[in-house]
Amino acid sequence: MNLHSVAQGKLIDITEVNDEVFSQKMIGNGFAVIPNDEAIYSPIEGTVTSIFPTKHAIGLKTKENIEILLHIGIDTVELKGEPFEIFVKEGDSVSPSTLLAKVDLSLLNKYNKSTDIITIITSENYANLVVNSFGPTSASDSIGYIELN
Structure with missing residues (x-):
């Protein structure tokens, strides 16, 4: 099952994320993009299963029933949705060309x-x-895959 970059920027290993919950894979394995653009795309073909009320996270599921969490920024739940604009709703079908959200990077920087x-x-x-x-990566680039059982 193919995986795609969620944004333009720098693709890094999840172990490099500056938050122990993510870097120690407490929620699961994955990857991160340090974005240089505000547009965020789906990493998979699938369905939107949840959008957090604070807009900082989106749940997705592939047709193979693999669940994916897209988390925008670190400690951004505290911002109560302010820097985020969501373009999908629960139940929507998505692909790597689907714009899920935009994030105001300057606002995240302002709040450190x-x-x-x-x-x-x-x-x-x-x-x-x-x-x-x-x-370096561009949005929707094929970056790897998930091997299924």
Whole structure:
């Protein structure tokens, strides 16, 4: 199952995220993008399962029933949705070309919040996550895949 970059910027390993909950994979394995653009796209083909009321996180599910959490920034729940604009609703079908959200990066910087956009596989019903390479990435680039059981 293919994975795609969620934004233009720098693709990093989840272990490099400056938050122990994510970097120690307490929620699940994944990757992050340090964005240099406000547009955020779906990492997968699937369905929107949830949008947090504070707009800082979006739940997705693939047709193979792999659950994905897209988390925008670190400690951004405190901002009560202010820097985020959501373009999808629960139940929508999405693909890597689907614009999910926009984030005001200058507002995150103003509040001293990390801008990392973290993609976490929250399901346990998969075998492995493979990321081809880290570094510069463009939105919707194919970056790796999830090996299924």
